[in-house]
Amino acid sequence: MNVMVTDPVQQGADDGRISDEVILKVDNISLSFGGVKAIQNVSFDVKRGEVRAIIGPNGAGKTSMLNCINGFYHPQQGTITYKGTARKQMKPHIAATQGIARTFQNVALFRGMSTLDNIMSGRTLKMKANLFWQMLRTGPAENEEIEHRKFVEKIIDFLEIQDIRRTPVGRLPYGLQKRVELGRALTMEPTLLLLDEPMAGMNLEEKRDMSRFIIDANEQLGTTVALIEHDMGVVMDLSDRVLVLDHGQMIADGTPDEVQANQAVIDAYLGVAHE
Amino acid sequence: MFYREVGDLKTTYRSDQQVLTITQERYAIFALLAFMYAVVPFIADDFWLNTVIIPALIFSLAALGLNILVGYAGLISLGTGGFMGVGAYACYKLTTIFPDVNIVFHILASGFFAAAVGVLFGLPSLRIKGFYLAVATLASQFFLEWAFGRIAWLYNYNDSGAIDAVNRSLGGFALTEPYGDTKFQYLVTLTIVVFLTLIAINILRGRFGRSWMAIRDMDIAAELIGIRLLPSKLLAFAISSYYCGVAGAMLVFLSLGSAEVESFDILNASFPVLFMVIIGGLGSIIGSFLGAGFIVVLPIIISTVPRFFEIDINSATVEHFRFMIVGALIIFFLIVEPAGLARLWQITREKLRLWPFPN
Numbered sequence: 303m304n305v306m307v308t309d310p311v312q313q314g315a316d317d318g319r320i321s322d323e324v325i326l327k328v329d330n331i332s333l334s335f336g337g338v339k340a341i342q343n344v345s346f347d348v349k350r351g352e353v354r355a356i357i358g359p360n361g362a363g364k365t366s367m368l369n370c371i372n373g374f375y376h377p378q379q380g381t382i383t384y385k386g387t388a389r390k391q392m393k394p395h396i397a398a399t400q401g402i403a404r405t406f407q408n409v410a411l412f413r414g415m416s417t418l419d420n421i422m423s424g425r426t427l428k429m430k431a432n433l434f435w436q437m438l439r440t441g442p443a444e445n446e447e448i449e450h451r452k453f454v455e456k457i458i459d460f461l462e463i464q465d466i467r468r469t470p471v472g473r474l475p476y477g478l479q480k481r482v483e484l485g486r487a488l489t490m491e492p493t494l495l496l497l498d499e500p501m502a503g504m505n506l507e508e509k510r511d512m513s514r515f516i517i518d519a520n521e522q523l524g525t526t527v528a529l530i531e532h533d534m535g536v537v538m539d540l541s542d543r544v545l546v547l548d549h550g551q552m553i554a555d556g557t558p559d560e561v562q563a564n565q566a567v568i569d570a571y572l573g574v575a576h577e
Numbered sequence: 578m579f580y581r582e583v584g585d586l587k588t589t590y591r592s593d594q595q596v597l598t599i600t601q602e603r604y605a606i607f608a609l610l611a612f613m614y615a616v617v618p619f620i621a622d623d624f625w626l627n628t629v630i631i632p633a634l635i636f637s638l639a640a641l642g643l644n645i646l647v648g649y650a651g652l653i654s655l656g657t658g659g660f661m662g663v664g665a666y667a668c669y670k671l672t673t674i675f676p677d678v679n680i681v682f683h684i685l686a687s688g689f690f691a692a693a694v695g696v697l698f699g700l701p702s703l704r705i706k707g708f709y710l711a712v713a714t715l716a717s718q719f720f721l722e723w724a725f726g727r728i729a730w731l732y733n734y735n736d737s738g739a740i741d742a743v744n745r746s747l748g749g750f751a752l753t754e755p756y757g758d759t760k761f762q763y764l765v766t767l768t769i770v771v772f773l774t775l776i777a778i779n780i781l782r783g784r785f786g787r788s789w790m791a792i793r794d795m796d797i798a799a800e801l802i803g804i805r806l807l808p809s810k811l812l813a814f815a816i817s818s819y820y821c822g823v824a825g826a827m828l829v830f831l832s833l834g835s836a837e838v839e840s841f842d843i844l845n846a847s848f849p850v851l852f853m854v855i856i857g858g859l860g861s862i863i864g865s866f867l868g869a870g871f872i873v874v875l876p877i878i879i880s881t882v883p884r885f886f887e888i889d890i891n892s893a894t895v896e897h898f899r900f901m902i903v904g905a906l907i908i909f910f911l912i913v914e915p916a917g918l919a920r921l922w923q924i925t926r927e928k929l930r931l932w933p934f935p936n
Contacts, residue, residue: 372801398803412794414860415787423791427803429784433812439779447783448590455590490802 320351320542324383325526326371326494331380333366333550340366341377342550348494353520353527355541357534357561359570362547364530365407368496371528372397372404385493399427403492407499407530409479413472417482420471421457424489425450454489461485461515477508481515488519495519497529501536509533513540538562546570580930596778613767623759627832629877631763634770635827637869639846640853641777641862642820647851648860649781650813651793652702656695656714657821658846659721663691664822665829665836666731669740672830673733680745680752681765684826691822692815694721699814703807718843725838739837740829754834762831769827773820778862780816789813790860821850856910858917867918871910876903 326348333341341363348354356364369375371382373392381388384400403424412420429450435443458464461481466474471482480500487495500516501509513536519525531537537544538558546554546561548570554561561567585600587593597603621630643657668687672680698717702710725731726738735741744756751757752765780786788809791799800806825846829836839845849872857868879899883890914921 374797394797394800395803395805398801404801406798410795410798412791412798414794415790419787419790423787423799423804424802426784426788426791431784433780433785436780436783436785437776439783443779443783444591447594451590451594486802 319521319524320349323350324348325350325385326528327383328367328371329381329383331367331370331377331382333363333370333375333377339550341370341547343380344547344550344552345380346545346552346555348526348528350493350526351520351524352542353516353529353540355537355544355558356528356530356547357532357537357544358547358553361549363550364547365498366550367547368404368498368528368530371494372402372496398490401491401493402496403487403490403494404496405480405483405487405498405500407502409476409483411471411479411483411486414470416468416470417463417474417485418454418458418467420482421454421485421489422450424486425454427490457485457489460488460518462511477504477511480504480508480512484512484515484519488523488525491523492525495525495527497527497531499530499532501531501533509536516540579932582930594782596782610771614764618760618763621763626759626763629874631759631766631832632828633870633873634766635824635832636850636853636873637866638770638773638827639821639824639850640857640865640869641774642817642824643850644854644857644859644861644865645777645781645789645820646813646817647854648858648864649786649793650789650810650817652699652810652813653707653711654714654817655711655843655847655851656698656717656721657850658841658843659718660691660695660818660821661825661828661846661850662721662725662838662841663694663818664688664825665740665841666725667691667822668826668830669733669743670731672743672745676745679747680830681747681769684769684823684830687826688819688822691825692819695814695818695821696811699811699818702810702814715843718847722838722842725841737835737837740835742834743830745830753830754832766827766831769823773823774862777816777820781862785809785812793860852907856907856917858919861917861919863922864917864919867922871906871918872903875906879903 324347328347329345331341331344332339344363344367356367358364366375370377371384373394373396376391381390382392383389384402412423415423429446431441431443431446435441458467461484463478463481463485466478466482471479474482484497484500497516500512504512516527516529517540520527529541541558543556544554544558544561545552546564546567553566553570554564556564580599580601582599582601587598592598595603597606617630639657639661643654646652646654664687667690668683671678671683671687675683694717698714701713705713729738732738732740742755743753744751745753746757747761747765750761752761754762788799788804791802791804792806792809796806825841828840833840853868853872854865855868856871857866858864876899879902880895883895910918
């Protein structure tokens with residue numbers, strides 16, 4: 303196994319947005335489903351403010367890794383340290399309260415709801431008005447709704463989806479659905495944003511837009527991003543550091559340039575027989 | 578042509594988030610309410626009020642309750658009849674134990690008992706979904722039917738084994754069936770239904786409504802945005818059962834007068850209310866009313882047709898025809914628009930907004 307350890311100070315394109323604080327640290331994680339070893343002894347960290355990519359061929363354990371981070375899967379071994387607190391298990395809604403947001407590989411929007419409602423639902427955790435005020439829809443409930451609507455409108459402007467505000471998301475084309483899903487995640491004002499193949503199935507222009515939104519979210523909103531992506535051009539341009547998985551094992555970790563030059567990565571992608 | 582909404586712009590989020598954003602529709606609803614309050618009591622005779630309008634309103638409320646559960650939260654329930662029964666029996670017990678307290682208060686309070694029972698039988702919903710949950714709620718239906726029939730304390734040890742008519746009044750006028758005036762019962766029913774519908778609309782367009790729809794559409798993503806599934810689902814069960822319970826209490830005291838277990842069994846309550854929700858439109862408030870209207874009003878209209886034209890058919894034949902025609906119409910509407918009458922209305926509305934231009 304060829305693991306590269308890089309010194310964060312030497313990284314290129316660091317314009318001060320990346321701090322030295324390690325926001326997420328994954329230590330020796332192993333996850334298996336019966337005999338299938340999805341992840342084996344993988345360790346990596348994510349620094350506040352950076353864009354971290356996780357790549358690898360199909361079945362490498364990338365999505366499983368995200369699922370471990372936000373609590374859908376519980377790894378059999380290892381710890382995940384988020385914001386300084388180590389934990390073995392976690393419930394997804396608690397991950398949400400701690401500022402981890404996520405988009406899915408297959409769009410997981412609320413199909414029966416409008417774009418606006420979908421994005422509003424991202425504010426659920428921040429809404430506090432109780433059932434009594436909700437029933438009457440005055441006082442705190444109404445004010446809160448307007449307050450959050452203002453924020454949601456900012457996100458809608460940010461993602462340039464004003465014209466589909468009232469459209470049920472089930473009727474939207476795929477590229478826009480992906481954008482709405484990003485909007486729902488961003489509305490949670492996450493510290494750590496997990497993106498599972500944000501460009502899958504998009505054409506060049508949509509990819510360009512999506513890349514722009516991810517960069518803007520990272521630079522303007524200060525969101526730390528961990529993303530899985532198969533489009534190498536996108537990965538190499540967007541990310542600060544790249545983690546490469548293959549068959550559940552980590553085969554490389556470093557800056558895009560280092561990873562591209564790594565023989566193990568080239569082998570994994572070109573398909574050299576595994577011992 | 579029909580809709581004149583050009584220039585009807587919203588400049589604040591407050592006005593943009595109103596229930597009816599189109600000014601014309603708001604006036605139309607006010608007009609409808611005024612008609613229901615001021616005109617209907619004078620033009621409708623007791624027969625229409627008693628057999629059509631009051632039951633339709635009461636079942637609308639039950640359908641609205643079930644729609645919150647099935648249409649908004651995506652949890653299928655066949656226990657509606659049982660929850661309505663809990664409301665009815667709770668109200669009967671409350672009003673016999675505390676005869677001095679106003680009956681309307683008891684009707685509204687009895688919903689809480691139904692809500693508690695609903696939460697209890699809603700507990701399995703965290704683990705099971707879809708048809709399996711339907712079977713679990715069916716168990717609650719059977720258990721509650723058994724309880725209503727066998728626990729004599731619930732019907733005050735009556736010889737009839739049923740809820741007796743009780744004479745209660747509101748503001749000095751006799752209210753409950755069969756003592757009260759039908760027009761008075763109608764006004765009280767209408768007021769309760771309008772009041773509870775408003776509350777339902779408010780809950781559904783706020784954060785709770787969004788949480789339920791999120792769970793319905795994609796529970797994994799709902800959990801990820803911080804919605805806790807069990808409390809949200811149980812709240813849906815509680816509020817849904819509250820509405821069903823109030824509807825059950827109203828059915829007994831404002832419409833039937835006395836009631837037996839059969840009034841709340843699966844064929845007389847659970848299924849009809851579920852059909853109302855499906856035919857009216859899942860996840861639609863107006864659909865609950867349209868569905869209840871369809872299921873309650875249609876059979877009565879069909880059975881009055883021969884009498885209206887003075888055709889001499891015996892009443893048993895009329896009954897058979899009624900079943901067949903209603904069944905055929907249900908199938909017809911489900912083929913034409915599986916999403917329900919509410920969707921038909923929505924399509925019509927969109928066409929009307931653009932008329933005379935093609936849509």
